[in-house]
Amino acid sequence: MKGAIVAVGREILTGKTLDTNSHWLAGRLMAIGIRVKRICVVDDVLEEIARELSYCFSLGLELVITTGGLGPTEDDMTLASWAQALGREMVLNPQALEMVRSKYQKLYRMGYVDTPEMTPQREKMAWMPKGAQPLPNSVGAAPGMFMREGSRVLVALPGVPDEMKAIFSHEVQPLLVEVLKERGEGIVMVEEVIQSGFKDESLLGPLVRKIMASMEGIYLKTLATHFGPDVDLGVRVEAWGKDEREARDRLKRAVDALEKALREAGSAEN
Amino acid sequence: MKGAIVAVGREILTGKTLDTNSHWLAGRLMAIGIRVKRICVVDDVLEEIARELSYCFSLGLELVITTGGLGPTEDDMTLASWAQALGREMVLNPQALEMVRSKYQKLYRMGYVDTPEMTPQREKMAWMPKGAQPLPNSVGAAPGMFMREGSRVLVALPGVPDEMKAIFSHEVQPLLVEVLKERGEGIVMVEEVIQSGFKDESLLGPLVRKIMASMEGIYLKTLATHFGPDVDLGVRVEAWGKDEREARDRLKRAVDALEKALREAGSAEN
Numbered sequence: 001m002k003g004a005i006v007a008v009g010r011e012i013l014t015g016k017t018l019d020t021n022s023h024w025l026a027g028r029l030m031a032i033g034i035r036v037k038r039i040c041v042v043d044d045v046l047e048e049i050a051r052e053l054s055y056c057f058s059l060g061l062e063l064v065i066t067t068g069g070l071g072p073t074e075d076d077m078t079l080a081s082w083a084q085a086l087g088r089e090m091v092l093n094p095q096a097l098e099m100v101r102s103k104y105q106k107l108y109r110m111g112y113v114d115t116p117e118m119t120p121q122r123e124k125m126a127w128m129p130k131g132a133q134p135l136p137n138s139v140g141a142a143p144g145m146f147m148r149e150g151s152r153v154l155v156a157l158p159g160v161p162d163e164m165k166a167i168f169s170h171e172v173q174p175l176l177v178e179v180l181k182e183r184g185e186g187i188v189m190v191e192e193v194i195q196s197g198f199k200d201e202s203l204l205g206p207l208v209r210k211i212m213a214s215m216e217g218i219y220l221k222t223l224a225t226h227f228g229p230d231v232d233l234g235v236r237v238e239a240w241g242k243d244e245r246e247a248r249d250r251l252k253r254a255v256d257a258l259e260k261a262l263r264e265a266g267s268a269e270n
Numbered sequence: 271m272k273g274a275i276v277a278v279g280r281e282i283l284t285g286k287t288l289d290t291n292s293h294w295l296a297g298r299l300m301a302i303g304i305r306v307k308r309i310c311v312v313d314d315v316l317e318e319i320a321r322e323l324s325y326c327f328s329l330g331l332e333l334v335i336t337t338g339g340l341g342p343t344e345d346d347m348t349l350a351s352w353a354q355a356l357g358r359e360m361v362l363n364p365q366a367l368e369m370v371r372s373k374y375q376k377l378y379r380m381g382y383v384d385t386p387e388m389t390p391q392r393e394k395m396a397w398m399p400k401g402a403q404p405l406p407n408s409v410g411a412a413p414g415m416f417m418r419e420g421s422r423v424l425v426a427l428p429g430v431p432d433e434m435k436a437i438f439s440h441e442v443q444p445l446l447v448e449v450l451k452e453r454g455e456g457i458v459m460v461e462e463v464i465q466s467g468f469k470d471e472s473l474l475g476p477l478v479r480k481i482m483a484s485m486e487g488i489y490l491k492t493l494a495t496h497f498g499p500d501v502d503l504g505v506r507v508e509a510w511g512k513d514e515r516e517a518r519d520r521l522k523r524a525v526d527a528l529e530k531a532l533r534e535a536g537s538a539e540n
Contacts, residue, residue, distance in 0.1 A: 011491065013306045015297025016506070020288065022311075027285025036283045037318075039311040041292075048307075055325070071494060073475035112497040113470045121472035140496070141472075160494055200383045202391035202411075205343035221281065224341060224430055227382040227410070236286070 001034050001153075001185055003063030004056040007041045008049055008078050009159055021067045021157075021164050028168060029063075032177060033187030033240070037061055044069065049081035057085070062152050063176070068159030070142035072121035078156055079145060083129035086149065096126035096134035096143045103141045135171040139163040146175055153179055188247045189240040192255055193223070196262055199231040207261045208235055211254060217241055218254040271304050271423075271455055273333030274326040277311045278319055278348050279429055291337045291427075291434050298438060299333075302447060303457030303510070307331055314339065319351035327355070332422050333446070338429030340412035342391035348426055349415060353399035356419065366396035366404035366413045373411050405441040409433040416445055423449055458517045459510040462525055463493070466532055469501040477531045478505055481524060487511055488524040 005025055011017040022039045029036055037059070042052045049069070056064045069078030083090045100122055108116035125142045128134060135144035140163040145156035155172055157164045198204040201222050208220045223234040235258060239251035275295055281287040292309045299306050308331070312322045319339070326334045339348030353360045370392055378386035395412045398404060405414035410433040415426035425442055427434045468474040471492050478490045493504040505528060509521035 010489075012293070013296055013309060014300045014508075015293055015295075015306075018288075018290065018293045019309075023282070023285055023288045025285075026283055030284045036285075037313055038322075039283065039289075041309040043307055052308075072472035073492060074479050075491070107497050111499050112501075114473070119472055121475055160496070162496070202342035202389055203384070205391055209344050219280070221345070222343060226430070226432070227377050229381050231382075238284075 001063055001180060001183065002037045002061050003029060003034050003065065004059075004061045005036060005039045006049070006052050006056065006064060006066045007039065007159075008044060008066055008068035008081075009041070010044045010075075012041045013043055021159065021161055024161070024165065025065060025067070025157075025168065028173065029065075029176075030189060032173065033180060033185060033189065034063060034176065044075045044077065046077045046081050046084065049078060050084040053081060053085035057152070063155070064152070065155040065157060065172075067157045067164055070125065070144070070156060070158045072124055072141070076124075076142075079128050079132075082132075082145070082147075082154065082156060086129055086147075086154070088129040088131060090127050091130045092123070093126050093128040093132060093134050096128055096132075097123065099134060099136055099143045100126050100141060103137070107141070135167050137163055137167055138170065139166045144171065146172065148179075187240050187242065188244045189238060190244070190247045190251050191236060191238045192251060193234045193236050194255060194258055194262075196222075196233045196235050197266060198233045198262075199228070201233060204233055204235070207265055208258070211257045211261060214257065215250065215254055217246070217250045220254065220258065271333055271450060271453065272307050272331050273299060273304050273335065274329075274331045275306060275309045276319070276322050276326065276334060276336045277309070277429075278314060278336055278338035278351075279311070280314045280345075282311045283313055291429065291431055294431070294435065295335060295337070295427075295438065298443065299335075299446075300459060302443065303450060303455060303459065304333060304446065314345045314347065316347045316351050316354065319348060320354040323351060323355035327422070333425070334422070335425040335427060335442075337427045337434055340395065340414070340426060340428045342394055342411070346394075346412075349398050349402075352402075352415070352417075352424065352426060356399055356417075356424070358399040358401060360397050361400045362393070363396050363398040363402060363404055366398055366402075367393065369404060369406055369413045370396050370411060373407070377411070405437050407433055407437055408440065409436045414441060416442065418449075457510050457512065458514045459508060460514070460517045460521050461506060461508045462521060463504045463506050464525060464528055464532075466492075466503045466505050467536060468503045468532075469497070469499075471503060474503055474505070477535055478528070481527045481531060484527065485520065485524055487516075487520045490524065490528065 005022045026036045069076045105116045107113045133146045144167040147154040219238040241247035275292045296306045339346045377383045403416045414437040417424040489508040511517035
């Protein structure tokens with residue numbers, strides 16, 4: 001399964017906020033065998049968010065996760081963008097409304113907010129595209145969203161990192177693992193970094209490429225660094241398979257081949 | 271002028287590398303009055319990079335900056351993607367070749383590489399789309415690229431952060447400032463963060479929106495945070511203008527209006 005992450009937020013585009021969410025999510029998706037093909041940051045403009053979502057669909061990406069834009073203010077418009085991209089109407093989701101309502105009652109009892117009332121701004125967080133499944137937010141107020149449409153899986157998470165991580169870990173990951181099982185997917189990725197003893201990427205590159213071309217299910221990447229007399233360039237070897245065993249087998253074969261090639265090149269050099 | 275940043279690199283999509291480059295670049299572009307409308311991370315696949323560049327053009331974005339994929343290995347293919355997106359051929363750029371050659375001679379004299387020879391991998395870094403202007407890289411080996419085509423400005427920077435920053439600061443920024451002058455642009459942005467005394471974004475939001483709707487050239491953003499008894503929500507007020515004076519005037523008017531509204535809301539509350 002291939003996916004995209006769409007981070008919504010002008011504060012990222014203006015250089016105020018470093019988007020650590022996409023980085024974290026990419027690692028988590030990779031770990032369960034979903035390949036992230038693009039990460040895109042877009043402005044808080046309804047049409048621009050919706051256009052990016054539609055573009056991800058047009059590229060054949062079956063999982064699209066948004067972060068940000070679920071809050072109570074008017075510039076939080078990600079769910080409306082989802083509705084537009086999917087051609088669905090926005091409805092007041094009763095489950096989401098109950099999540100928001102009980103959250104504010106709790107916040108009020110704890111003295112964190114001044115009123116437990118459902119203002120229009122608070123209610124806004126419970127408006128979702130028709131057919132959406134709201135996801136409880138154990139950290140903040142805005143529920144997340146999960147939706148399936150044909151082979152597509154659509155997820156909306158908040159932009160505040162702790163809320164995003166909590167909803168992903170508790171709600172989204174188990175749902176995604178189910179989807180992968182249904183699809184008969186379940187790619188496992190393993191990796192290892194090998195120190196090459198080389199200090200020049202332009203010489204190491206051809207070796208690495210040759211190994212990559214010789215096997216399936218592996219990816220080798222020389223780790224770029226500065227030039228320097230003491231440099232020892234690393235090579236990251238990634239391997240994947242339908243289960244851990246296949247992935248480990250491939251990793252071992254690739255690492256063995258790389259170490260052999262490095263030994264041979266080293267002796268040729270000396 | 272509106273622009274896009276396209277970060278090239280599978281290591282970002284797999285969650286190995288946090289893309290700090292785009293964040294840094296966005297802030298630098300913002301500071302000289304260029305609005306970044308999208309940041310996109312794409313895979314090391316020639317067609318996918320080229321498609322993203324073409325997509326940025328189709329959105330009317332006049333400045334597109336890529337980071338990454340300028341190195342000596344085969345999975346460094348950003349310049350070939352630029353050539354494809356622009357419908358230009360790749361040529362061996364004599365200026366770029368001289369930059370690469372003298373860089374490796376220097377690295378060899380310093381003992382950082384084992385040979386000063388121009389291997390095909392090293393020469394590769396001097397192949398650029400026809401008409402490109404190579405930009406010296408004071409830190410690493412791969413030259414950057416600057417190109418103008420009609421109203422468009424196209425820039426390619428390396429992915430290693432120190433190299434990217436050096437080329438941007440020494441080469442790209444002065445060229446962009448020239449372009450902005452030619453275009454009669456030169457937007458200056460100033461900002462200030464005001465502590466609202468509010469702890470609930472859903473109550474602060476309507477105030478902030480009202481001020482934003484009442485003036486031109488300003489943008490107000492409540493700074494999302496956790497709920498808590500001691501929270502004092504910040505509001506970032508951004509203002510821009512054709513010169514610093516206009517920007518500062520607008521900032522002052524927006525801040526004054528915000529502080530007045532906060533005072534009034536506070537006294538209504540008590």
